[in-house]
Amino acid sequence: MTATPPSLFRRLRGRALGLAVAGAALAVAAPVVVTGAAGQADAAADPTSALKFTAAERKDALAYWTPARMKAVGRSVDLGPSGPKAKPWQGPKLKTVGRLFFVNSGGADTWCTATAVKSANRSAVMTAAHCVRRGSSPVNTNIDMVFVPGYHKGKAPHGVFPVRQAITPRAWETDSTDDMATLVVAPDRYGKKLTDVVGARAVAFDRPVGGTVSALGYSATRPQRGESLLRCVGTAKKEHGTQVIPCDMSGGSSGGPWFADFDASTGRGTLISVNSALDSLEPTKMYGEVFGSLAKKVYDRAQNA
Numbered sequence: 001m002t003a004t005p006p007s008l009f010r011r012l013r014g015r016a017l018g019l020a021v022a023g024a025a026l027a028v029a030a031p032v033v034v035t036g037a038a039g040q041a042d043a044a045a046d047p048t049s050a051l052k053f054t055a056a057e058r059k060d061a062l063a064y065w066t067p068a069r070m071k072a073v074g075r076s077v078d079l080g081p082s083g084p085k086a087k088p089w090q091g092p093k094l095k096t097v098g099r100l101f102f103v104n105s106g107g108a109d110t111w112c113t114a115t116a117v118k119s120a121n122r123s124a125v126m127t128a129a130h131c132v133r134r135g136s137s138p139v140n141t142n143i144d145m146v147f148v149p150g151y152h153k154g155k156a157p158h159g160v161f162p163v164r165q166a167i168t169p170r171a172w173e174t175d176s177t178d179d180m181a182t183l184v185v186a187p188d189r190y191g192k193k194l195t196d197v198v199g200a201r202a203v204a205f206d207r208p209v210g211g212t213v214s215a216l217g218y219s220a221t222r223p224q225r226g227e228s229l230l231r232c233v234g235t236a237k238k239e240h241g242t243q244v245i246p247c248d249m250s251g252g253s254s255g256g257p258w259f260a261d262f263d264a265s266t267g268r269g270t271l272i273s274v275n276s277a278l279d280s281l282e283p284t285k286m287y288g289e290v291f292g293s294l295a296k297k298v299y300d301r302a303q304n305a
Contacts (some may be wrong), residue, residue, distance in 0.1 A: 001250070003133055009152075009285045010301050013202060015117070019036045020197050023064050023174035025199065028095055029174050031143050032240075038187075038294070039247065043182065043274050046156075046170065047169060047170055047171070047294055047297055048059070048167055048168070048169060048170060048297055048298050048301050049138075049167070049168050049169070049170045049172075049173045050132065050165055050166070050167050050301070051132060051141050051166040051167075051168070051284040052164070052165050053143075053145070053162070053163055053164055057143070057144075058162035058163070058164065058186055058289075059162075060095035060144065061143075061145060061146050061162045062146060062160060062162050062189075063295070064103075064144045065144065065146045065155060065160065067103050067156070068120065068181050069109065070099070070101060070148070070151075070154065070156075071154050071227075072109075072218070073101070073109045073115040073226070074111075074225040074226035074227055075225060075270065076109075076222040076250075077225065077226070077252070078220070078221075078222055078224070078225065079219070079220045079221050079250040079251050079252075079253065080220075080221055080250070081221060081222055082221040082222060082223070082224060082230060082248075082249075083248065084217055084248070085232050085234075085246055085247050085248045085284075086221070086230040086231065086232050086247060086248050086249045087230065087231055087232075088224070088229070088230060089216060089229040089230065089231045090229065090250070090268055090280045092217070092265070092266060093150060093152070093267075093268045094150065094229065095116075095135060095149055095157075095158055095198040095199060095217055096115055096117075096149060096150075096151045096198050096199055096200060096201050096303050097113065097114075097115050097116075097119070097149070097150070097229065097250060097256070097257060098113070098115075098116075098147055098148045098149035098150055098158075099111050099112075099113060099114075099147075099148050099218050099226065100112040100113065100114040100125070100127055100131055100145065100146075100148075100183075100226075100255060101144075101145070101148065101261070102131070102142040102143065102144055102145040102146070102163075102257050103142060103144045104142050105133070105134050105137075105141060105142060106144060109272065110144065111218065111226060111252055112127055112128060112131035112132070112218075112252065112253075112254040112255040112256075112301060113127065113149070113216065113217040113218045113252065113254065113255045113256035113257075113275065114126060114127035114147055114183065114255050114256075115127070115201055115256075115257040115271055115274075116147075116149055116195050116198050116199070116200050116201065117182075117195075117200050117201050117202070117203050117299075118192050118195070118200040118201065118202050118203065118270060119195070119200070119299075119302070119303035120303045120304055121184065121193070121196060121304065121305065122193040122195040122196055122200075122301070123164075123185050123186075123187075123193050123194050123195070124182055124183065124184060124185075124194075124195075124200075124298070124303050125161075125163075125182070125183040125184075125185055125301050126180070126181070126182050126183075126203065126257070126271060126274055127180075127181050127182075127183060127254070127255030127274055128180060128181060128254045128255035128274050128276050129168040129169065129179045129180055129181040130172075130179055130210050130254060130276075131181065131254050131255045132145075132168050132181045132183075133164040133172070133173060135164075135172055135173075135175075135176030135179070135284075136173075136174060136175060136176045137173075138173050138174065143207035143208045145162070145163035145166065145183070146160050146161065146162050146163065147160070147161045147162075147163065147183065147185050147194075148160050148161075149161070149194070149197075149198045150198065151218070152227070152228055152229075153227045153228055154227065154238075158197050158198050159188040159189065159190075159197065160188070161186060161187075161188055161194050162183045162185065162186050163184070163185055163186075164185060164186045164305075165180075165183065165184040165305050166181055166183045166184075166300050167181060167182050167184070167301045167302040167305070168180075168181045168298065169294050169295075169296070169298055174240050174297070175281075176276050178289060178294055178295070179276040179277065179289055180273075180274055180276070180291070180295055180298065181298065182290045182298050182299045182301075182303070182304045183302065190197040191299060192226065192238050193240040199226055199261070200252060201248060201268070201269065201270065201271050201298075202270045202271065203270070203271045203272075203291070203299060204260065204270045204271070204272050204289070205277060205292060205293070205295060205296045206292055206296075207260070207291070207300075208237050209236050209243045210235070210236055210237070210238065211235065211236060212233065212234070212235055212236075212260070212261040212262075212267065213233070213235070213236045213257070213258050213259065213260060213262075213272070213275075214231055214232070214233050214259045214264075215231065215232045215245060215247055215249070215256060215257070215275055215286055215288075216229050216230065216231050216232075216235075216253075216256045216257055216261075217229065217230060217249045217251075217252065217253025217254070217255075217256030217258075218252050218253060218256070219250050219251070219252050220250055220251045220252035220259060221248040221249070221250050226252045230249050230253065232246065232247035232248070232249060232286060233245075234246040234247065236258075236288075238288070238290075240291060241286075242276070242287045242288060242289055243273060243287070243288050243289075243290055244247075244279075244286065244287050244288075245258075245285070245286055245288075246284060246285060246286075247275075247283070247284075247286035248283045248284060249283070249284065249286065250278065250283060253275050253286075254274075254275055254276070255274050255275060256274060256275040257269075257271050257275075258271065258272050258273040258288050259272070260272045261270060272288075272291060273288030273290070273291060274288055274289070275287055275288060276288050277301035
């Protein structure tokens with residue numbers, strides 16, 4: 001485990017803070033805004049951006065993320081006590097929700113949360129864009145990315161899937177807006193595709209904000225320290241161009257699913273957003289993007305990759 005301190009990426013609008021973590025200390029990093037005619041031309045040509053990993057890089061990622069390393073990264077982070085809004089998930093095992101492990105652009109081991117979703121290639125996973133790359137800094141990308149569906153207390157019951165591509169809005173890459181991403185994972189070591197193994201949750205786009213939402217994540221708060229899921233439940237409301245629910249999960253819960261029409265007895269629901277940012281270092285609110293046409297383009301590029 002690297003000794004590099006964590007990064008919480010400040011969004012350009014509002015006071016919200018990103019949620020990816022690494023290391024033992026807590027820091028706030030302000031992104032450098034990248035502007036210019038070249039970047040604007042690229043965005044006009046294609047509103048999405050792809051980060052690709054070769055077969056050799058995927059093999060290295062699988063070798064890097066041993067069970068011992070997965071356990072170690074959680075033990076190195078303590079973001080205070082969990083709750084009171086975030087409660088331990090005590091329902092059925094959620095095979096589609098898992099931990100997304102990676103090495104961030106500062107060289108630190110870290111993790112986010114992600115969800116297997118329905119897709120044409122049966123290989124798509126949704127998470128936050130800041131789990132893929134630093135906002136407003138195109139060169140600062142994460143590496144050694146693997147998705148572990150159903151992760152629980154050191155166990156990977158459904159295997160480990162290396163990330164083949166990560167699609168984000170180009171607006172995140174250049175301006176730190178639209179904090180969502182869709183990943184494409186390679187098959188597992190037996191050649192099986194992700195959603196053939198764990199199933200998949202439906203995704204809704206252009207859904208009006210409102211109604212009861214369940215948000216889940218592998219928060220780095222104690223006693224869980226990323227080893228098991230926490231859940232917040234609240235009514236979604238519009239705020240700062242995004243949607244918000246009451247929630248006090250912290251670093252590590254980034255990219256975790258927001259489920260509408262969630263059935264706690266089965267663990268099924270429709271994904272409508274992902275954990276994106278907090279209102280402060282002592283959080284009371286969780287923000288998520290409103291999935292509209294841009295999110296759909298990100299999702300479509302990934303599901304057809």
